[in-house]
Amino acid sequence: MKKEASFTVTPWEVSGEVDYDKLIKEFGTGKISSSLLQKFKDLHPLLRRGIYYSHRDLDLWIKDAEAGKKVSIVTGRGPSEKMHLGHLVPFIVAKSLQDKYNCNVYIPISEDEKFFIKSNLSFEDAQKFADDNVIDILALGFKPDKTFIVRDFSYQNLYKHSCKVAKLISYSTAKAAFGLKNENNIGWTFYPAVQATHILLPQFVSGSHRTIVPVGVDQDPFIRLTRDIAEHSSLGFVKPGAIHAKFIPGLRGSAKMSSSDAETDVIYLSDSSDEVKRKINKHAFSGGKDTLEEHRKLGGNPDIDISYQYLRMFFESDDKKLEKIYKDYKSGKLLSGELKAILIEKVSSFLKDHQKKRDLAKKQVDKFILK
């Protein structure tokens, strides 16, 4: 909800060079401090390397988790035709926290939202995309007895819960928070209640307790809206917490990986090894120098190099190996093509594995659906 000369971050637009510390001030969230970061030590790179950098009530959530109290995680998906690497971020994080704290994870699938917003999307296709996305999510290996997929079109209690929430949100408030327009359909204008219900699902299902929602920092206005109503006497819940991620850059180095630049900016979970190789070689933004001689002499810049960034965020979990890559690239010892080759190998191997796990996950879906 912010516009500056240099950058824009709203739930509908991310552009320019984002000043993440400024967003913390603007949104009134907390920085994930070094003492909190300590708790992430043995977790996924996305957590321990500061991609998740800001939070609301994470300290209270960890405290309860460590005291053996019930805590849980919510992270949902607005299903699209196919998922890309960036879409996995909150799920990887949820899985990592589930593994460490053995907590419940609730995964709402907002097929309704997509159906309302996309005028040409049929009811059947909205569900087909959801079916497919659920498989990608479950392929990550969530625990069947502790993970609950909520399909908006079929979860028995969704409307009932959403009614309770809807009564607490005026059209004016929803309009301001979600940028609603008069010509939008009334499913769309109701959806803010459903979204807040998603965030409150663990508490609707199993009573008041601490929850955390991993989100991109641009999504924080929705967290705030939900925190504003959670403690209302008719609900009696705890304000939901959140951890906020920086944006995952696109392959070309765009601010946020997005399917609107599908061919050049995005790695899909369904991409073949050949596609991965071609995309990275052709499009991955490089921090290397223009010529071999220059690169050898002056070195590359890993901080702006997408291949290095993807290794740091997703694919090289070994800190020492990552450090060596960083140094070698910076010194000019490691060439751009060689760095890309490392990433290509890692991504191909990850996706091959993921695609295999998808086949297994397909048969397990029913175990995860909250009826």
Place this chain on the structure above:
Amino acid sequence: MKKEASFTVTPWEVSGEVDYDKLIKEFGTGKISSSLLQKFKDLHPLLRRGIYYSHRDLDLWIKDAEAGKKVSIVTGRGPSEKMHLGHLVPFIVAKSLQDKYNCNVYIPISEDEKFFIKSNLSFEDAQKFADDNVIDILALGFKPDKTFIVRDFSYQNLYKHSCKVAKLISYSTAKAAFGLKNENNIGWTFYPAVQATHILLPQFVSGSHRTIVPVGVDQDPFIRLTRDIAEHSSLGFVKPGAIHAKFIPGLRGSAKMSSSDAETDVIYLSDSSDEVKRKINKHAFSGGKDTLEEHRKLGGNPDIDISYQYLRMFFESDDKKLEKIYKDYKSGKLLSGELKAILIEKVSSFLKDHQKKRDLAKKQVDKFILK
């Protein structure tokens, strides 16, 4: 949706002396013709005595019904603390048509609507009122295998169906049809989709076919809204039909019986014989003359006498007996007190019976709930 010097009829306001024929022109509905009325010959007084006087596609509905094709009826209830006589009207009619044509009746209970609209109504009370109202409705004797109660908070497919409908209604359209305001909560602004879903329920549940909704004529704008979307390619339904009732006057002779004048204008289904006697004797608007002498000499006016009107609409099904009452009252042979005594006896006996049937209906509710 109509304002004249002489009368006002909108879904939110009914006042003045209603010109029912003018409403037919205004709304573009059809008058229930004498040939259609013929079909009602052996049905409840509300049908055969012209209280239901206007329609949309009733002719097509009856044609299909008589050809043995599937037809059904929808009539719902926004649950209130307790039901009064006026509330029974569409249900009596639905029952009468079910008995004659052996058709399905769908009864949506909009506990959500009341919850959204009444700021002080709790979620629990909205359901409690619905529980109670359902018993009053079932006490009328609907067929268990052909009657489906749909509770908005618990019917599994309600939200899914409503999503399909919601996508076809813009906020602007809903705002115009339902008088929505920006400060209304977003449950309220979504409700038009739920209401249209109610009207389309038989077709959602068992495919495209002719349906009829008995409504007060003031509710026709909602029928029109639903007819406008029913045939959309994403639904593929038949436009729902309707039959429109004139207003049931209040005890004091007000235009429409309403709980806002509970004590003086309304007979509740839970009223005791003593209450009925007291209310009718004290408040029932009389068409009689001021003095016994005058009445004997000049006669009363049954056409404005509430006791006579209630006998005509609800309680004296024997046409010959009714005609005798009419003549005797008009001639002055029958006094106002005597006419009231006839009504008191009929109402007391009806309510005593109803209250007994309620006790039986309580145990049957589960058989009727659509899951």
